[in-house]
Amino acid sequence: xxLDETRQILTxxxxxxxxxxxxxxxxxxxxxxxxxxxxxxxxxxxxxxEHFGFMVDDDEISASTFETLGxxxxxxxxxxxxxxxx
Amino acid sequence: MSRxxxxxxxxxxxxxxxxxxxxxxxxxxxxxxxxxxxxxxxFGDEMxxxxxxxxxxxxxxxxxxxxxxxxxxxxxxxxxxxxADARWDIWLDDLATARAWLHARSGVAxxxxxxxxxxxxxxxxARRAAxxxxxxxxxxxxxxxxxxxxxxxxxxxxxxxxxxxxRGAQALRAALAGGETLEVGGYVLAPQLAAxxxxxxxxxxxxxxxxDWFALAPGERALTPAIERLVAAWRDAGTxxxxxxxxxxxxxxxxxxxxxxxxxxxxxxxxxxxSHV
Numbered sequence: 001x002x003l004d005e006t007r008q009i010l011t012x013x014x015x016x017x018x019x020x021x022x023x024x025x026x027x028x029x030x031x032x033x034x035x036x037x038x039x040x041x042x043x044x045x046x047x048x049x050e051h052f053g054f055m056v057d058d059d060e061i062s063a064s065t066f067e068t069l070g071x072x073x074x075x076x077x078x079x080x081x082x083x084x085x086x
Numbered sequence: 087m088s089r090x091x092x093x094x095x096x097x098x099x100x101x102x103x104x105x106x107x108x109x110x111x112x113x114x115x116x117x118x119x120x121x122x123x124x125x126x127x128x129f130g131d132e133m134x135x136x137x138x139x140x141x142x143x144x145x146x147x148x149x150x151x152x153x154x155x156x157x158x159x160x161x162x163x164x165x166x167x168x169x170a171d172a173r174w175d176i177w178l179d180d181l182a183t184a185r186a187w188l189h190a191r192s193g194v195a196x197x198x199x200x201x202x203x204x205x206x207x208x209x210x211x212a213r214r215a216a217x218x219x220x221x222x223x224x225x226x227x228x229x230x231x232x233x234x235x236x237x238x239x240x241x242x243x244x245x246x247x248x249x250x251x252x253r254g255a256q257a258l259r260a261a262l263a264g265g266e267t268l269e270v271g272g273y274v275l276a277p278q279l280a281a282x283x284x285x286x287x288x289x290x291x292x293x294x295x296x297x298d299w300f301a302l303a304p305g306e307r308a309l310t311p312a313i314e315r316l317v318a319a320w321r322d323a324g325t326x327x328x329x330x331x332x333x334x335x336x337x338x339x340x341x342x343x344x345x346x347x348x349x350x351x352x353x354x355x356x357x358x359x360x361s362h363v
Binding site: 008012013015035037039040042045046050057058059063066 | 131236239240242243244246247249253254255271304305307310335336339340341342344
């Protein structure tokens with residue numbers, strides 16, 4: 001479930017269109033998507049925070065978080081699971 | 087066949103200010119101006135990425151009889167000064183200078199049209215104005231502190247992507263508080279400017295004039311609970327707010343050129359409404 005939402009938000013935020021829909025859990029992101037620069041990372045984190053209602057500390061993320069769609073979705077799932085009231 | 091009178095060409099010009107010339111583009115209507123609007127641009131890369139949409143909207147507004155002035159604030163775009171020397175109070179002065187020019191030129195008291203941090207600047211200007219201007223707000227930044235955190239995160243994210251040790255937003259804030267100047271995404275951010283932005287909270291800035299608020303999101307959630315709470319608080323404080331929720335992408339974040347026709351249509355339609363109050 002988080003894989004789909006992560007893919008959707010990534011696609012909307014980076015304007016990936018059909019390329020976004022084709023991403024699966026093993027698809028590489030960092031280095032494979034030219035759109036994924038530092039500004040895009042900021043926009044993406046803000047979109048996750050707004051959509052899911054959690055806050056990300058900068059020391060929670062590293063380049064490996066953005067390695068594949070699966071690693072990013074796993075990060076989102078872990079953040080969502082750690083939210084109070086869940 | 088009758089033809090509508092041609093709208094004059096957009097006119098680039100420089101306004102004199104105490105700190106040097108300010109670049110602006112005037113989009114004049116074909117006949118007398120029904121209304122006038124001063125455009126307040128967003129911050130950093132968002133300014134560059136939104137130039138096209140701002141120009142498209144300004145032309146549409148001019149066609150609808152609205153005189154528009156697109157101003158480059160001090161230290162931004164083609165105006166005098168370096169970004170490192172930009173200060174919030176200087177920008178408020180710039181808006182007063184440009185608004186006076188547009189008032190004299192158009193013959194009507196100009197409202198303010200702001201995007202993102204420009205909308206927050208317009209709000210801050212409006213609450214200090216003797217005769218508060220009407221406001222058009224495109225996806226306004228509502229918390230200066232949250233915005234500053236995101237802006238500083240650009241630096242953290244850049245360090246992270248280069249696999250360097252990333253300084254978190256808290257460490258960067260501490261550096262600013264200690265008087266350090268930070269370079270973020272090519273912009274040299276002065277601690278004074280960061281401190282001014284950090285204190286701004288739109289929730290405490292209910293305008294005394296009508297507001298049209300345009301909320302954009304690519305999905306179905308343009309109106310977030312946070313926006314709805316804030317607008318409810320403004321209405322309780324007596325501000326007439328018209329909310330426009332649009333399914334449009336965040337064009338100010340995009341490296342691609344994106345048209346947002348629904349935003350242009352909704353904005354021009356809002357200008358046709360008589361300014362309530």
